[in-house]
Amino acid sequence: MIGSGPNGLAGAIELARAGLEVEVHEAEPELGGGLRSVNLTLPGFVHDVCSSIHPLAVASPVFRDLGLDVDWVHPDAPAAHPFDDGTVLLLERDIGETAGQLGVDGAAYRELIEPLVESWPYPYAPRAFLELRASLRSALAAARPLAESRFRSERTRAWFAGFAAHSLLPLERRPSAGFALALLVLGHAVGWPFPRGGSQRLADALASRLRELGGEIHVSSPVDELPNAEVVLADVSPRELARIAPLPERYAALLQAYRLGLGAFKVDWALDGPIPWRAPECARAGTVHLGGSFEEISASEWGAWSGRPAAKPFVLLAQTSLFDRSRAPEGKHTAWAYCHVPNGFAEDMTERIEAQVERFAPGFRERILARHAMGPAELEAHNRNLVGGDLNGGKMDLGQLFFRPVRSLLPYRTPLRGVYLCSASTPPGGGVHGLCGYSAARVALRDERTRYRRPRSSSP
């Protein structure tokens, strides 16, 4: 296995469970890829360098089956969306409570979301599929037409936009609505928790499961050419695979043509106290969406998409230390926030991000003890899979959602026998769920079995 991100570790575990001798080679000194937590600011403060909020991990059948030793912390509410007038809309675990806050749009929200939550976790079973046709059609839509046709209040539309913007797509592009629906359904079905002690705990739990199965992990071990092994799974970017593997020219060209997504600009803070939200209910949520109105969030995403980030970018903020006291010294806090920027963008967005927090939490700046900022270049230096700061392993529009990085039913396979791609640049894409790694491992194991069952004369 090349790389020890969540997909690499999940894939390695599946291979080891099938009885293979597995070695993981990780370029960086710490294992975990996007799950690493380190001290970025002051002693005693733990920061998640990339991923922090893990609805996809708790929803993942792969991680669930492994019975990992992770203490999941659930904030009172998954997410909050404050407005300039000091009010807020929350995504609550309970559908009724959430709908209750949405006023005139409460019934429309229930109608949209309830069938999906009720069918969880099997929305793709044939019967459910028929019953859910309308909801699933909405999932392939763009956020703007869906919000404008379903919701009457500007507040509900703005709230919905915050979830849709996780797609890193303009809200007028498909399937940005699907990202919102998925995150809302997860909020009700499983919550938006995080591991006590930092995301690193999830990586460590995966690593110890792998070691129990006999697997080995080598850190500070960058792979620059294909290892000599029967099966090689690569938790790497398509470009990195093209760099290290002698791929046929045509396939290598397809990998080079794979489209990158937006980058991220991220700031971590060590704080003297909790964030002083104007709407105090924001302190009930682990994640806070800072973007104001639908039009502002839309303009922010278009800005990043078209190369000119907005003056008031949409900011995604996590405040895990409010619910997990192990992340900061007594009375102190951490916060994690990022906005979307053009891929490879080189300007400093710290001031714009902090202004957005200050807008909804006057006095925030006075609580900052230390900060650490990472633009696309620093993110890529931290983890070479984050090409140009791209946090989803490639654009997740309709063209690259199901077929990534190439148009094939099993895009994990490469033309090289025994070599598979298993990073977030394969289906189902970005996020911490391990499904790319697991699926690639299953394909590899099936191919291996077929190879050995074939009569000798027909083997290549």
Ligand SMILES: Cc1cc2nc3c(=O)[nH]c(=O)nc-3n(C[C@H](O)[C@H](O)[C@H](O)COP(=O)(O)OP(=O)(O)OC[C@H]3O[C@@H](n4cnc5c(N)ncnc54)[C@H](O)[C@@H]3O)c2cc1C
């Ligand atoms: C700022 C930010 C915030 C995010 N927030 C969230 C969130 O809250 N929730 C969520 O679910 N997701 C989040 N994500 C996305 C999530 O982190 C990724 O989708 C996920 O980590 C992808 O997992 P992976 O295993 O495919 O790759 P990665 O986690 O990127 O791991 C790949 C590993 O492979 C190693 N590697 C690459 N090439 C080589 C080589 N040649 N030799 C050896 N090792 C190599 C890398 O060093 C790295 O450790 C966030 C990402 C970023 C950047």
